[in-house]
Amino acid sequence: MVAPPDNDVLWARSLQYRYDDGSPGLSGVSLGVRESEILAVGGPRGSGKTTLLRCLAGLLPAAGEVWFNSVPVHTMSPVARERLRRDRFGWVDPEPVLVPELTVWENAALPLMLRGAGRGRARTVALEWLERLDIGERARSHPAELTHAERQRVCIARALAPAPSLLFADEPTAPLHRADRAHVLRTLITAARSHGITVVLATHDPQTAALADRTVSLLDGRRVRTVHLPPVSATAETEGRATCSLSV
Numbered sequence: 001m002v003a004p005p006d007n008d009v010l011w012a013r014s015l016q017y018r019y020d021d022g023s024p025g026l027s028g029v030s031l032g033v034r035e036s037e038i039l040a041v042g043g044p045r046g047s048g049k050t051t052l053l054r055c056l057a058g059l060l061p062a063a064g065e066v067w068f069n070s071v072p073v074h075t076m077s078p079v080a081r082e083r084l085r086r087d088r089f090g091w092v093d094p095e096p097v098l099v100p101e102l103t104v105w106e107n108a109a110l111p112l113m114l115r116g117a118g119r120g121r122a123r124t125v126a127l128e129w130l131e132r133l134d135i136g137e138r139a140r141s142h143p144a145e146l147t148h149a150e151r152q153r154v155c156i157a158r159a160l161a162p163a164p165s166l167l168f169a170d171e172p173t174a175p176l177h178r179a180d181r182a183h184v185l186r187t188l189i190t191a192a193r194s195h196g197i198t199v200v201l202a203t204h205d206p207q208t209a210a211l212a213d214r215t216v217s218l219l220d221g222r223r224v225r226t227v228h229l230p231p232v233s234a235t236a237e238t239e240g241r242a243t244c245s246l247s248v
């Protein structure tokens with residue numbers, strides 16, 4: 001087993017995954033993600049983006065290797081992998097999933113409390129993140145009282161609040177209206193940059209990918225070549241470098 005490069009916080013080699021019905025999810029994907037990098041995983045619908053994120057996060061048992069901070073995740077016991085996910089990883093799904101019985105702030109505070117923070121401290125941090133995501137005034141509401149887009153903002157606040165080492169964001173702005181998307185995405189990316197959170201962001205949208213530092217593109221569960229272009233605008237320059245992908 002060859003150890004990964006030191007400056008890669010996440011490193012995967014030859015990941016392969018096939019679904020129970022025989023659908024090929026991934027066919028030999030290798031990649032490295034550097035510390036504090038925002039990496040976009042691009043590609044059309046069905047190309048394997050979600051599958052890749054789930055394999056990297058240890059949620060699907062892929063063949064191949066996944067290393068986190070030079071520690072092999074693929075050989076960990078399920079309990080150790082679960083602990084790693086709880087303590088170091090964050091996850092945002094394309095659809096907001098919240099605990100209906102808890103208030104908004106309790107939902108956002110949940111990962112902090114699971115990591116051992118006291119209720120008061122967790123509440124303070126959760127409220128700060130809800131404010132940043134422009135949802136602070138709904139802190140005492142229950143999820144059922146919120147719009148779909150508001151619920152997604154809560155999910156993003158919940159994922160960022162514990163300042164995870166690594167955030168997996170699977171089409172995080174998919175449920176938001178067009179006008180909301182750029183703001184929420186910029187908040188997420190700015191927060192990640194200021195807290196040194198490494199982000200792996202699945203998106204089929206080139207404008208979203210343009211906010212990342214780098215893009216790797218998938219097609220039919222395989223990596224295809226990416227081509228780096230100069231920044232497209234001053235905004236993109238401050239928040240990341242634009243890339244476009246070229247399928248080969």
Ligand SMILES: Nc1ncnc2c1ncn2[C@@H]1O[C@H](COP(=O)(O)OP(=O)(O)OP(=O)(O)O)[C@@H](O)[C@H]1O
Pocket residue numbers: 019020021023024025043044045046047048049050051052204
């Ligand atoms: N639970 C499943 N069972 C069987 N096949 C699946 C399952 N989930 C995904 N697939 C298949 O695996 C392939 C990759 O799907 P995946 O969801 O990872 O792609 P994606 O790029 O994230 O697509 P999207 O942008 O639509 O979410 C597709 O062919 C898909 O149909």
